[in-house]
Amino acid sequence: MKMLINVAETVVADALRGMAAAHPELTVDVDNRVIVRRDAPVPGRVGLVSGGGSGHEPLHGGFVGPGMLSAACPGEVFTSPVPDQMLRAAAAVNSGAGVLFIVKNYTGDVLNFDMAAELAEDEGIQVAKVLVNDDVAVTDSLYTAGRRGTGATLFVEKIAGAAAEEAAPLERVQALARQVNENSRSFGVALSACTTPAKGSPTFDLPPGELELGVGIHGEPGRERRAMMTSHEIADFSVNAILEDLNPRNPVLLLVNGMGATPLLELYGFHAEVTRVLTERGVPVARTLVGNYVTSLDMAGASVTLCQVDEELLRLWDAPVKTPALRWGV
Amino acid sequence: MLDAEFFRRWMTATAASVDREAERLTALDSPIGDADHGSNLQRGFTAVVTALEKEAPDTPGAVLTLAGRRLISTVGGASGPLYGTLLRRTGKALGDAAEVTEEQFTDALRAGVDAVMALGGAAPGDKTMIDALVPAVDALAESFGAAKTAAEEGAVATTPLQARKGRASYLGERSIGHQDPGATSSSLLIGALMEARDE
Numbered sequence: 462m463k464m465l466i467n468v469a470e471t472v473v474a475d476a477l478r479g480m481a482a483a484h485p486e487l488t489v490d491v492d493n494r495v496i497v498r499r500d501a502p503v504p505g506r507v508g509l510v511s512g513g514g515s516g517h518e519p520l521h522g523g524f525v526g527p528g529m530l531s532a533a534c535p536g537e538v539f540t541s542p543v544p545d546q547m548l549r550a551a552a553a554v555n556s557g558a559g560v561l562f563i564v565k566n567y568t569g570d571v572l573n574f575d576m577a578a579e580l581a582e583d584e585g586i587q588v589a590k591v592l593v594n595d596d597v598a599v600t601d602s603l604y605t606a607g608r609r610g611t612g613a614t615l616f617v618e619k620i621a622g623a624a625a626e627e628a629a630p631l632e633r634v635q636a637l638a639r640q641v642n643e644n645s646r647s648f649g650v651a652l653s654a655c656t657t658p659a660k661g662s663p664t665f666d667l668p669p670g671e672l673e674l675g676v677g678i679h680g681e682p683g684r685e686r687r688a689m690m691t692s693h694e695i696a697d698f699s700v701n702a703i704l705e706d707l708n709p710r711n712p713v714l715l716l717v718n719g720m721g722a723t724p725l726l727e728l729y730g731f732h733a734e735v736t737r738v739l740t741e742r743g744v745p746v747a748r749t750l751v752g753n754y755v756t757s758l759d760m761a762g763a764s765v766t767l768c769q770v771d772e773e774l775l776r777l778w779d780a781p782v783k784t785p786a787l788r789w790g791v
Numbered sequence: 792m793l794d795a796e797f798f799r800r801w802m803t804a805t806a807a808s809v810d811r812e813a814e815r816l817t818a819l820d821s822p823i824g825d826a827d828h829g830s831n832l833q834r835g836f837t838a839v840v841t842a843l844e845k846e847a848p849d850t851p852g853a854v855l856t857l858a859g860r861r862l863i864s865t866v867g868g869a870s871g872p873l874y875g876t877l878l879r880r881t882g883k884a885l886g887d888a889a890e891v892t893e894e895q896f897t898d899a900l901r902a903g904v905d906a907v908m909a910l911g912g913a914a915p916g917d918k919t920m921i922d923a924l925v926p927a928v929d930a931l932a933e934s935f936g937a938a939k940t941a942a943e944e945g946a947v948a949t950t951p952l953q954a955r956k957g958r959a960s961y962l963g964e965r966s967i968g969h970q971d972p973g974a975t976s977s978s979l980l981i982g983a984l985m986e987a988r989d990e
Contacts, residue, residue, distance in 0.1 A: 537830075540827055544872075573867065598961075
């Protein structure tokens with residue numbers, strides 16, 4: 462496997478150096494692995510901290526900036542960051558109005574953010590938390606670590622970020638974040654496994670004629686394997702899996718997300734099929750994003766995320782945002 | 792009696808063992824996890840050894856507490872908090888004594904394992920590190936060798952189980968037939984006790 466890297470041990474640090482050079486509007490602490498918006502802490506504003514394993518770019522570092530995250534903590538590839546990073550980030554963005562941790566439901570992320578929250582409280586920083594768990598592919602949460610947090614993370618970060626920018630208090634920002642999560646569902650498919658730099662070969666075996674249904678955003682395989690399907694069939698399967706669980710009466714935000722190695726040509730074609738199914742099922746789409754937002758290194762495939770919105774959530778979604786990977790209204 | 796030097800050797804031996812087995816741990820983590828267990832633990836225990844060389848704490852409790860703190864700060868993922876808590880809580884349970892008996896160590900390790908179960912919410916049979924650690928603690932009263940064997944057997948016995956915790960749980964029935972990487976690395980930690988004594 463050929464990769465545009467130096468050595469596996471430094472891929473995250475190297476990427477952060479590049480990010481620092483490309484985005485002078487951010488403060489990138491390469492040694493301690495924390496990305497902070499340059500004007501933090503913003504007086505009177507709740508700080509928003511998220512983070513998770515690297516390899517999902519632009520999540521989360523690409524979403525740091527006015528109107529979205531105050532700081533992001535990138536871990537090793539597909540590995541949760543450590544509490545020290547989160548504590549440092551919380552301290553850097555805390556203006557006294559408190560900090561919201563946005564945590565994807567993976568055991569490592571949950572445990573490390575819990576430890577960081579304790580440490581932050583010890584230092585007098587008020588911390589609230591929201592857990593993102595939108596992945597309908599995890600069917601029986603009784604026998605698993607619970608639903609994974611995937612594409613909805615972007616919706617939570619954007620809408621909570623807009624609320625924080627408007628000086629909403631911590632409890633309100635947290636409540637909105639929870640509302641977004643509760644109204645969001647995702648489903649992902651993989652056409653190929655990804656290759657982590659540390660391992661250097663695909664993380665699981667996926668024969669050319671087959672696909673994985675219900676994958677998460679890491680190298681882990683999905684729930685079910687089938688013979689390769691058309692974009693039309695994959696859209697039917699994915700959207701129906703979501704609508705079995707979420708029955709939207711309001712319009713939805715739609716994210717058609719690439720896993721890293723699927724070209725926009727395919728993603729737009731897939732998006733056409735997804736909107737076809739939504740139209741057939743009578744679900745109106747309020748806003749759409751198509752592209753690579755929550756990736757899995759070089760995995761081929763895509764995920765669909767829907768978020769049912771009311772007027773308030775839609776207004777906050779439309780509010781100005783200025784980050785490396787999401788930018789409008791400014 | 793076990794002194795601080797013994798516990799330092801235990802950590803060094805674990806680091807060496809994790810180094811040797813890193814590729815195997817990562818390979819076990821590929822089909823049911825995300826293929827990084829070996830490299831993550833390697834980074835953590837290397838940091839532990841470096842910290843112990845720099846600080847050289849003079850009680851068993853302080854050695855393990857420092858090791859646990861370093862793991863939490865360097866490993867990430869679920870393994871960081873879980874292994875970190877195991878060693879930190881074992882260390883705390885040992886208190887300030889300059890030397891501890893094997894019985895005291897067994898009791899302390901049991902407290903550490905209980906803390907891991909509380910943190911991760913896993914019970915025996917969930918296909919996690921607990922499946923190696925619980926039988927190891929039970930056998931520790933007999934001897935280090937018995938504990939090593941019990942941990943190894945516990946790790947192997949995870950193969951037919953269906954994972955209920957951690958990332959492997961998302962595979963449902965497809966997690967069956969793979970040995971748990973966390974139980975395997977736990978058996979390395981317990982096995983290193985023998986080496987610490989032999990030196």
